Amino acid sequence: MSSEWIQSCQRIIERIKDLERAEDKDRLEYVRSIRFMLGALQRSILGWMQWINNPDIMTRFTQEELSEMNKKIAEFTRLFIEYDLEITKKGAEKGLEAARRARRGARERHVIYI
Numbered sequence: 141m142s143s144e145w146i147q148s149c150q151r152i153i154e155r156i157k158d159l160e161r162a163e164d165k166d167r168l169e170y171v172r173s174i175r176f177m178l179g180a181l182q183r184s185i186l187g188w189m190q191w192i193n194n195p196d197i198m199t200r201f202t203q204e205e206l207s208e209m210n211k212k213i214a215e216f217t218r219l220f221i222e223y224d225l226e227i228t229k230k231g232a233e234k235g236l237e238a239a240r241r242a243r244r245g246a247r248e249r250h251v252i253y254i
Contacts, residue, residue: 145187152180188213 159173191197201209 149184153184156180 156177159176161172162169165173198206
């Protein structure tokens with residue numbers, strides 16, 4: 141399993157590099173790229189959860205190794221959640237803007253002319 145996981149991760153990394161190198165992407169290609177990367181991230185997190193929930197695996201790591209994992213994952217998670225918050229705020233602003241336009245359009249359609 142480990143060697144298959146490693147090979148799969150290497151293929152994913154190469155695919156991400158290809159996506160990063162691609163030029164002249166349109167909006168759909170950006171969406172596909174983001175979707176692929178989030179799927180890869182989800183897969184990786186599920187793998188981590190399997191490891192972290194398995195004491196037979198986790199007891200093989202030293203305290204220093206666990207400390208380093210904790211440090212890296214904390215930094216990565218904080219940065220990701222901070223970015224999530226930033227994009228969620230932008231999305232909310234865009235959603236509110238669209239909702240305002242929709243309400244404005246609905247009011248204009250319900251105007252009665254005499």
